[in-house]
Amino acid sequence: MSLFNIEMRFVRKPKDEPYWIVEFPSEVEVKLLASRSVSLRNCIELWAHAPNVQKLHEELKLYPKSLMQPYVQADKSFKIEVDTFCKHFSQKEKVDKLEAFSYLPVDGPVDLKTPDVTFQYIEYYGIIPHCPPEQPYEVFFGRWVASGLRQLIKKLSLKTRKFIGNTSMDPQLSLLMANQAKVTDGSLVVDPFVGSGSLLVAATQFGGYVWGTDIDYLMLHGRTRPSRIHQKTRDRDESVRANMKQYNMEHRYMDVLVNDFATPFWREDFRFDAVITDPPYGIREATERVGTKKEGYEVKAEHLPTHIPAKIEYGISNIYKDLLRFSARHLRVGGRLVCWFPVFREDYTENVLPHHPCLELVSNSEQTLSKVTSRRLLTFEKTREPTEDELDEYPVDIMDFREKYFVIREESRKERRMKEAKIREDDRLRNLNKQS
Numbered sequence: 093m094s095l096f097n098i099e100m101r102f103v104r105k106p107k108d109e110p111y112w113i114v115e116f117p118s119e120v121e122v123k124l125l126a127s128r129s130v131s132l133r134n135c136i137e138l139w140a141h142a143p144n145v146q147k148l149h150e151e152l153k154l155y156p157k158s159l160m161q162p163y164v165q166a167d168k169s170f171k172i173e174v175d176t177f178c179k180h181f182s183q184k185e186k187v188d189k190l191e192a193f194s195y196l197p198v199d200g201p202v203d204l205k206t207p208d209v210t211f212q213y214i215e216y217y218g219i220i221p222h223c224p225p226e227q228p229y230e231v232f233f234g235r236w237v238a239s240g241l242r243q244l245i246k247k248l249s250l251k252t253r254k255f256i257g258n259t260s261m262d263p264q265l266s267l268l269m270a271n272q273a274k275v276t277d278g279s280l281v282v283d284p285f286v287g288s289g290s291l292l293v294a295a296t297q298f299g300g301y302v303w304g305t306d307i308d309y310l311m312l313h314g315r316t317r318p319s320r321i322h323q324k325t326r327d328r329d330e331s332v333r334a335n336m337k338q339y340n341m342e343h344r345y346m347d348v349l350v351n352d353f354a355t356p357f358w359r360e361d362f363r364f365d366a367v368i369t370d371p372p373y374g375i376r377e378a379t380e381r382v383g384t385k386k387e388g389y390e391v392k393a394e395h396l397p398t399h400i401p402a403k404i405e406y407g408i409s410n411i412y413k414d415l416l417r418f419s420a421r422h423l424r425v426g427g428r429l430v431c432w433f434p435v436f437r438e439d440y441t442e443n444v445l446p447h448h449p450c451l452e453l454v455s456n457s458e459q460t461l462s463k464v465t466s467r468r469l470l471t472f473e474k475t476r477e478p479t480e481d482e483l484d485e486y487p488v489d490i491m492d493f494r495e496k497y498f499v500i501r502e503e504s505r506k507e508r509r510m511k512e513a514k515i516r517e518d519d520r521l522r523n524l525n526k527q528s
């Protein structure tokens with residue numbers, strides 16, 4: 093909504109139900125919002141809404157004819173869709189529900205394929221599957237206005253994507269991230285931990301021109317081990333560019349480069365509209381940077397052409413410090429950084445999040461990963477250019493997720509081993525008792 097500068101008012105405060113009743117200035121705004129909404133299914137102009145079917149019909153009969161008129165004329169074909177949320181009905185039962193609307197003053201012909209007007213009738217049976225109530229909690233009737241982008245999630249499915257890696261981000265989350273970053277036509281976007289480029293694929297869908305960098309040479313050249321179970325070797329042409337080509341977005345692809353994020357690479361005065369990224373947490377992939385522990389190490393000139401640099405531990409804390417510093421420098425004012433940040437749920441407070449004086453945290457939501465861990469989707473907006481001091485090291489205490497993760501995993505494995513040993517010992521004693 094802030095991207096299109098539109099306003100929406102909640103008619104009723106949303107709770108758990110999958111419907112929102114809202115008010116927009118006009119249909120134009122509804123269509124704009126739907127044009128970017130990944131989680132939204134349909135927007136309907138609400139003609140009647142009631143706690144039961146009988147009341148709905150009573151209310152619909154009172155809907156002003158003048159408002160219905162443009163959509164029920166003889167030259168307008170129509171159809172009525174029946175949607176029953178959380179309860180299955182046979183086609184015959186659905187047709188019976190339809191027949192109940194025969195009093196509607198619709199004069200046009202029925203067209204089930206390409207109607208001019210679609211009406212929707214919705215019965216809502218709650219969100220708990222398998223035990224719906226006898227009667228619906230709420231019923232709605234209205235005119236379909238717009239659908240969201242759910243078909244895009246399918247189009248970008250990882251199952252049919254040319255090039256994927258072990259940590260490719262799923263399309264729905266990638267699209268949500270591009271929205272959070274307010275990517276729009278002509279935005280310059282970078283993912284400094286690009287991997288297979290899933291976040292860039294999503295950004296191009298909204299008009300972004302995209303760059304990516306990654307330390308993994310083999311990844312960017314599509315030469316890592318295949319991630320699909322049944323694929324033995326990678327195709328020769330697997331790459332981030334091939335993904336762009338697959339979705340006809342090659343014209344939005346700037347390039348990807350092999351680069352260690354710890355080594356500044358971009359021209360200092362270069363500005364992006366958005367940084368969208370999922371840095372490594374050190375669990376499924378290493379957190380490494382180029383470096384060596386050897387003192388005064390120098391590569392001889394004759395070895396330089398074939399030299400493969402050694403790597404040392406980067407550390408989550410340093411990765412996020414660098415990421416925020418990078419964004420503070422390279423975003424335009426008003427530009428956004430959208431990234432994931434792993435946390436232990438028991439330790440989580442806003443204080444554990446990375447921060448920077450020039451970046452305002454505008455959104456923060458949780459995706460649960462396990463009983464003890466989750467990751468936060470963070471969106472920062474750059475509020476001003478940093479001073480030279482603010483681009484230097486600044487003190488942020490970021491917990492090392494990786495270290496604690498492995499300690500906890502080791503502890504729970506130890507606990508499990510002890511439990512199993514105790515069960516075995518109890519069994520042995522029981523058997524001994526039986527024998528004696």
Ligand SMILES: C[S@@+](CC[C@H](N)C(=O)[O-])C[C@H]1O[C@@H](n2cnc3c(N)ncnc32)[C@H](O)[C@@H]1O
Binds near residue numbers: 259290379
């Ligand atoms: C979680 S993955 C990103 C996956 C990506 N979003 C995708 O959809 O494929 C993190 C990536 O960071 C890269 N990486 C790790 N350390 C790095 C470093 N020091 N500099 C740049 N990239 C690094 C890894 O090679 C990996 O591809």
